[in-house]
Amino acid sequence: MVGRGGPRMGLNEQPRRGSGMDVAEKVRQVIAEKLQIELAQVTDQASIVEDLGADSLEQADILFTLEDEFGITADDADEAEGLKTVGDIIQYLGKKVAS
Amino acid sequence: MGAPRPARDEGKTREDRILRRVVVTGMGAVTPVGLSVQSFWESIVEGKGGAGPITRFDASDFAVRIACEASDFDPDGFIDKRDARKMDLFAQFGVAASLMAWKDSGLDGGGFDPTRAGAVVGSGVGGIRTLESQHSVLMEKGPRRISPFFIPMLIADMASGLVSIMLELKGPNYCTVSSCASGLHAIGESMKAIERGDADVMVAGGAEAAVCPLAMAGFASMGAISARNDEPERASRPFDLDRDGFVLGEGAGIVVLEELEHARKRSARIYAELVGYGATADAYHMTAPAPGGEGGARAMALALADAELAAQEIDHVNAHGTSTPHNDRCETEAIKSVFGVHAAKLAVSSTKSMIGHLLGAAGGVEFIATAMAIMSSVVPPTINYETPDPQCDLDYVPNQAREMAVRAALTNSFGFGGHNAVIVLRRFEG
Numbered sequence: 015m016v017g018r019g020g021p022r023m024g025l026n027e028q029p030r031r032g033s034g035m036d037v038a039e040k041v042r043q044v045i046a047e048k049l050q051i052e053l054a055q056v057t058d059q060a061s062i063v064e065d066l067g068a069d070s071l072e073q074a075d076i077l078f079t080l081e082d083e084f085g086i087t088a089d090d091a092d093e094a095e096g097l098k099t100v101g102d103i104i105q106y107l108g109k110k111v112a113s
Numbered sequence: 114m115g116a117p118r119p120a121r122d123e124g125k126t127r128e129d130r131i132l133r134r135v136v137v138t139g140m141g142a143v144t145p146v147g148l149s150v151q152s153f154w155e156s157i158v159e160g161k162g163g164a165g166p167i168t169r170f171d172a173s174d175f176a177v178r179i180a181c182e183a184s185d186f187d188p189d190g191f192i193d194k195r196d197a198r199k200m201d202l203f204a205q206f207g208v209a210a211s212l213m214a215w216k217d218s219g220l221d222g223g224g225f226d227p228t229r230a231g232a233v234v235g236s237g238v239g240g241i242r243t244l245e246s247q248h249s250v251l252m253e254k255g256p257r258r259i260s261p262f263f264i265p266m267l268i269a270d271m272a273s274g275l276v277s278i279m280l281e282l283k284g285p286n287y288c289t290v291s292s293c294a295s296g297l298h299a300i301g302e303s304m305k306a307i308e309r310g311d312a313d314v315m316v317a318g319g320a321e322a323a324v325c326p327l328a329m330a331g332f333a334s335m336g337a338i339s340a341r342n343d344e345p346e347r348a349s350r351p352f353d354l355d356r357d358g359f360v361l362g363e364g365a366g367i368v369v370l371e372e373l374e375h376a377r378k379r380s381a382r383i384y385a386e387l388v389g390y391g392a393t394a395d396a397y398h399m400t401a402p403a404p405g406g407e408g409g410a411r412a413m414a415l416a417l418a419d420a421e422l423a424a425q426e427i428d429h430v431n432a433h434g435t436s437t438p439h440n441d442r443c444e445t446e447a448i449k450s451v452f453g454v455h456a457a458k459l460a461v462s463s464t465k466s467m468i469g470h471l472l473g474a475a476g477g478v479e480f481i482a483t484a485m486a487i488m489s490s491v492v493p494p495t496i497n498y499e500t501p502d503p504q505c506d507l508d509y510v511p512n513q514a515r516e517m518a519v520r521a522a523l524t525n526s527f528g529f530g531g532h533n534a535v536i537v538l539r540r541f542e543g
Contacts, residue, residue: 082258
């Protein structure tokens with residue numbers, strides 16, 4: 015197909031589904047990559063906005079990428095809005111993936 | 114040509130009329146022949162061209178498979194990874210060139226009022242590469258997978274916005290869109306903003322990254338670009354009899370313009386003075402220039418009148434010189450109609466012979482080449498000039514750079530849609 019023009023935006027990353035990586039690991043990895051921070055900073059208690067410094071676009075981008083990785087869609091925008099910490103996201107996705 | 118301005122009082126000079134003079138105090142560039150102003154200038158003085166087979170995408174099915182790419186450009190040296198991933202390549206070029214120009218000016222050390230410092234960075238098509246890749250996402254995965262960054266990355270004004278953000282410039286800030294004249298309009302309008310007193314400092318120029326499937330296919334379909342795929346280095350041949358279209362280029366050219374007293378107070382290094390700006394429209398055709406280059410001629414005349422310089426005071430013209438049959442002929446006619454007998458004495462060169470056509474960035478990069486010519490007393494060549502065209506009979510500085518004094522010079526940019534921008538620069542004596 016006709017080549018990919020733009021810079022990497024996460025959406026063009028190769029999904030690594032079924033590699034044995036669990037939800038929590040994947041969430042931390044994506045957040046670290048998107049925000050260009052150390053994995054060690056991505057603790058369950060860390061707030062995406064206050065502690066890790068993501069802006070609203072980066073927040074949405076993180077969620078979109080994770081949804082894409084796990085093949086799910088956030089049907090309820092309100093649900094997604096309530097996700098404040100890394101742990102919140104892990105929980106939310108864990109439930110979606112299991113269902 | 115018609116009197117563009119009312120008669121001036123006898124004995125009064127331009128300096129009496131224009132109380133705030135504008136000078137260039139910084140320059141930065143990302144080009145197909147050099148990723149800094151210094152390497153760009155050295156390359157063009159050497160007559161080194163940047164055309165080659167396209168590497169940014171697989172062009173094997175395309176009618177035109179050549180371009181002038183700035184393929185060694187790495188945003189890493191300028192922009193942190195987290196920001197770079199939210200910027201289309203055109204914005205990365207624009208920001209990198211602006212950072213270089215800013216550092217060059219010394220204003221990165223502060224000492225200016227940020228509310229009186231602005232940025233105008235033009236672009237013809239903005240984030241077209243992002244448009245293409247996100248369109249593929251739309252087709253393959255649907256609308257809900259479109260990146261939250263798509264809109265900010267797409268819009269043509271974002272290079273200008275990012276420059277304002279990164280340099281903390283709170284003065285006038287917008288983007289000029291006039292195709293191939295975008296970059297020069299940005300510089301001209303910024304010059305006038307300073308003259309009017311709306312700003313003391315303006316970061317201005319253009320950025321473009323359109324070496325992508327849609328643009329290459331579109332330009333080929335309209336017959337605007339050279340199909341000399343087997344000899345890319347000979348394809349861009351402005352004013353030559355065998356020219357068959359331009360070679361698409363990419364990059365950015367940005368300058369720091371400053372009010373003269375503001376520059377003097379901080380002992381800034383001054384490259385040249387901007388003394389004239391002319392902007393007109395052909396009002397003729399979407400892509401072909403008006404017969405006789407009439408619109409371009411009026412813009413040149415207006416710029417000269419603004420500069421209060423006579424034809425014979427101009428030594429060099431950095432032509433728009435795209436290497437299309439139409440432009441080069443019409444531009445030649447326009448130069449002759451404005452300069453009359455003196456036209457034959459002008460050193461007319463086309464930077465596009467070496468870097469290709471940078472579209473919205475062309476005006477910015479070519480303005481830099483013009484300022485450097487004045488500063489260095491060297492006029493860069495028009496390369497690939499092998500067979501003269503009887504309809505293009507000026508001195509195009511063929512193939513070899515020329516050492517000569519340049520007291521004042523003109524630079525032209527004429528865009529699809531009939532947009533004409535011309536700026537006159539003069540050596541700054543003090």
